[in-house]
Amino acid sequence: MxxxxxxxxxxxxxxxxxxxxxxxxxxxxxxxxxxxxxxxxxxxxxxxxxxxxxxxxxxxxxxxxxxxxxxxxxxxxxxxxxxxxxxxxxxxxxxxxxxxxxxxxxxxxxxxxxxxxxxxxxxxxxxxxxxxxxxxxxxxxxxxxxxxxxxxPFDFDSDWVKLYLGKKNGTHVLGYNEFTQLMKGLQGERLRQAFRYLDSDQDGFIRPDQFKQIILEIAGHKLSDAVVERLPTLCTLTLGGRISYSEVVAFHNVVREMDMIERIIREATVKTKDGRIDQSDFLNHSAATSRYSLFTPMEASIIFHFAGRGNGDKRLALVDFAQLLDPRWRHPHDDSEGKTTSDASFLHRLLLSTYSFVQGGFAGALGATIVYPIDMGDMQNQRSTVVGQMLYKNSIDCAQKILRNEGFLGFYRGLGPQLIGVAPEKAIKLTVNDLVRGRMMDPETGRIKLGWELIAGGTAGGCQVVFTNPLEIVKIRLQVQGEAAKLEGAAPKGAVHIVRQLGLVGLYRGASACLLRDIPFSAIYFPTYSHLKKDVFQEGYNGKQLNFFETLGSAAIAGMPAAYLTTPADVVKTRLQVEARQGQSHYKGLTDAFVKIYREEGFGALFKGGPARVLRSSPQFGFTLLAYEYLHKYPWEDKPPQVQTALTSRQxxxxxxxxxxxxxxxxDVHGNFGRRAANFSPPLVRPSSRLA
Missing domain, CATH: 1.10.238 (Recoverin; domain 1)
Incomplete structure (x- = not known):
């Protein structure tokens, strides 16, 4: 105590x-x-x-x-x-x-x-x-x-000083509140006096080196070394090779309002499609988010001149402004020496891909287990031209009969093969999508064009078929035979028997339909998921991170259109993969299946089980992507460069x-304030303790 x-x-x-x-x-x-x-x-x-x-x-x-x-x-x-x-x-x-x-x-x-x-x-x-x-x-x-x-030099006999302190004989002293206002305006007066002192011929211009001297004295501690080195290049904004008083004041205003500039840049870059802005975007967003016009066109030109390294006309990403926003900014190559080689880089990428693959497998297994009871593939296989009675009237009737005839464990019949196959299936799907997106993503903004998003998702869906097709044939036949065996009095066969019966070629029966389903599914799902996070839940806006429910909601909602719109391909795939019983139609291939289902059962049959598929896929992918997002947050993950400044770093x-x-x-009085006076101790007028 x-x-x-x-x-x-x-x-x-x-x-x-x-x-x-x-x-x-x-x-x-x-x-x-x-x-x-x-x-x-x-x-x-x-x-x-x-x-x-x-x-x-x-x-x-x-x-x-x-x-x-x-x-x-x-x-x-x-x-x-x-x-x-x-x-x-x-x-x-x-x-x-x-x-x-x-x-x-x-x-x-x-x-x-x-x-x-x-x-x-x-x-x-x-x-x-x-x-x-x-x-x-x-x-x-x-x-x-x-x-x-x-x-x-600073002129203490100037009119500005007299306005605050009166005449030189000290008739006016400053209280605390008056002092704060003096200090707030002192830098502007220092700037004005310094320009007048260096402008020897009084033509309203100074040399670039003189401008650098002024800024170093009053604002050098607020600028990175890279910006300080390029200070003389301000003269390139206008003809003549010299710098006017207007440009000096404009640059000073930029430095003084750096926090507001950073907020505008962060907000504006998030709202653009490519994550980049030009001078017009900056001025428009500034006007839209403030009561008055905070920045002049000259000030905007100065901001983009230094951020663009002399090319202020191009569109810039947030990372381009880092050297202006962060006084301690250093060139990225400053820390890279000796850290990476081609071999180390290859090993790094290999380890990242392996880690992603493993995490995708865990996430997929978790999602599949949670929603497996909803996965009633037999509803899609049920045909209206069956000899005898229909097995199920609807999904509820299907669930009741499975529970009555097979018990609670009947809902998990075929889960073993599902988990064995779902790990590599989801792993390769998530890994390939991330891999393609990472290759096509803008390294500075983290943005990717919609076309490449669709290609990344479609590629991921196509790659997973090598695991999906054998898995689903075994799963569907295990699910279908359970209820049918009860009605026909036959003993259900195990997964090993089904694999032996089908053989390697048979395991890929219906692969064309599987591709027709999985490629568009992933092409719809992953871009929708990404845009829900970014555009609806505002991920990344002012550094926002999505919480548990926002991530789950994005993943689950994205699965709804993807699942329902690909139902026809899933129906055909199921029919091709299930062994037809006596009296049922046999299908020669993908086109034949589409034609026969449409002629014999109508257009609605192509969307049979669609709602159940949405109910299954939506939560399954919701929990899968949720798990993947949380498992995927490792410290060495490759991410777009983050701009950390005093504004974003919590003390x-x-x-x-x-x-x-x-x-x-x-x-702000002088960049070397305190260095020269480290041992400076002015005489005290009267002894007193200081309540600082």
Missing amino acids: FPFSSVLPSIHCEAQDTSSSLTGSALKSVRNAVSAPENELKRWKRVFDANAKVVINGEKFLDTENFVNAIVPRGDLTKIDRAQFAMLFRVADASKRGLVSWEDFTIFETVLKRPDADYWIAFQYFDVDNSGTITFDEFKNVFTANVGSSSI EDMARTRARNALKILL
Whole structure:
């Protein structure tokens, strides 16, 4: 237990000392933190103890390096040097002794709970004397100490500075709220002054290298190295080889609104058929999703210029924008050296295919077992020209008679051969579909054209016939003979007897009808399943992952049209594969079967058992694809490249995120803010403890 009572006097004292600098909401946030949950205090204590390496008189302290270790966000996706987090040490070190105690650390963590912690920390950094206000001299001294003489100079006597701080003699001081507005507009003023300073002949243009210098100073930490290297190419957007002030401002607006740009790009690319957008798509989606036009045509051109590597006219996928959206982006080849060879790549693909095959077998066996009682193939084989009575009036009558004559186990007659055959059948079907789709899929967007979707599904359906045909002949004959044997007083034969009787050639009797059924079935099923997930349930939209019921629903619904529309081929296949009894029509082949069934029994006979087939296939493929999807999620799976940015990555701790954002506000003053002033400690006007 780590009671907070030992910290309360310190916090109470701090609150009194700095009451002039704390607003009512600030005091409220501190009081709320004092009553923080015990588990949160324990977590702070664990972090402190794990990093506090300095011990004085039995008390632990954090030095600068240990403090940085305690507060740096894990897996940070921003381009901030680790050493720059040491700037925050000045804010946390309330006693100015070069060490942070447990009480100091608790107060700092309390500040990080504030919703405006980023601006509040920046305010404390500039408020050197802890007076609760910032004077002109304080602002200028902290600014110049961190920027350095080699940087583009900033005019503190400008009209913009006077609007916030009054005349140079400091008649106006900034409170906290005023300071936040100053910091928000400071980068724009820095940009304007820098352009005017470098535009020596005042013609409204600067050189590309000068533009790069400006951006590096005020926004270099927000851009990837690849974008920084190409900054001078902005001059290619217009004639003359130089860069105008309008282009500089437009680029700055792009950087400032990067989060909104990313949201628009993610939403727009999901909604297009090919997963790519051009400048028109970007501007249209921007206008449709915002109250006002957020981006100008020039800003859109800049976005596509850098994302398209100088070719801003082509359609781009989300991955093309990654180098602009992610400051830590690196070229894909940077990590590939020595990792793959042709042999390793072949082995990798072989292992993936083997894994998919095995998982497809498990998934198929599960789906077949769940719905097997519905699989009453004998309804399709029942003919109206039978000598004697009809076996079954309908599916319900069929189920009742099977239960009465054969018991519950009668519903699972023939399940053994079904499971033996369904594993390779479903495995090859799912594997081939994935294999063809993977080959024809756009590697950057993960999209595939409808024509290739149909070919992938049809190919998968055709390949499975090598397993399907023998399996279904044995299964159907086992199912049919069970009820017939009861009526005729004959002993049912086993699967081995049927296989021996048919022989290898006989096992592929009706294969043409099987192909006629399975190829269109898969060609209908897999594209429908894919589009239900993407278009109806919005898979991938803003990174959405389908839940259990959405995946099951997509797989089950897709099976309905596929099953019913291929029923005629299934009826013919069943008739060709079942041994005709005395008095029943014999079929010479596929065409003969179609003709005779139509003439003798009518068009409706071709769809006999269609509803039962839907009831069987829909849940069977629903559970099969559901199992396959979940079993198929392995970490080394080949997937389209994912664009992970600070916008999509969830931080483990919001406090760490606020600490990072506070640094961003300071780095907006200058990209090297904090590096030069690592040991900078301005003199204090009066002794005071800081309630950061």
